[in-house]
Amino acid sequence: MKIATWNVNSIRTRQTQVLDWLQQHPVEVLCLQETKVVDDSFPRSPFAEAGYEMCISGQKSYNGVAILSRSSLENVTVGFTPILDAETVGIFDDQKRLIAATVDGIRIISVYVPNGGAYDSDKYHYKLQWLQLLRQYLESSIDKYPNLCICGDFNLVPDDRDIHKPARPQDFIVGTTTAEREALQEILPLDLVDAFREFTTEGGHYSWWDYRAASFRRNAGWRIDHHYITPSLRDRAVACIIDKQPRSQTKPSDHVPVILELK
């Protein structure tokens, strides 16, 4: 069983590329981020014709997440609210950044962690608070779903291997700051592991390259798209691969798909 995640940076702009990719890589599950479209305008038909069920949570212009699946999607939940109480969630479900469903006994969560804007900005603090909520959400979810895979665009560089030019803490480059990494470290003790790092330990493997500055040609990237899995799934994991190929196409997303394979 293959579970892929891909920040497509607009599903309408990337529709053909995603369909072509699915034809070449008929993964069982594809989690999408930055769909950038309201639910009524999501291009459902072509993906249904390709054999996928889908659950989506979109908004106008920004954000938006989805899960495509060859098997049925069960117990679909949108946002934090189904798991956490409304008072705790507050405004944090206004932006559509999280959707979950159970597929073949595995709880799949597709996330788009906030970008964070500039260091110490309102957006930066929003991101840190969002990650705290995500921790609470996962803590509540793992009891109920021991087979859990959360994947998506974390907008976080876990460590210096995951960025072409390691950033010093005093550089305050958002995505690499100490507070963000600590927020991620608060989540992992819930018994989640970075699936990619179960198979590959060296640096130089990235999932995002800036559109500017010939970043892809220079491999000046960041590894910010991740799968975190529970021990039961770690035992079943046989590979976790970043597929750089789509970044070479014309009009690519700035992110590429990452594929987790389970036995």
Add this chain to the structure above:
DNA sequence: ATGGCCCGTAATACGGGA
């Protein structure tokens, strides 16, 4: 050594991305 981009919405700019 550094870096010029791309998306949607609206419009021939702007906010946002990371």
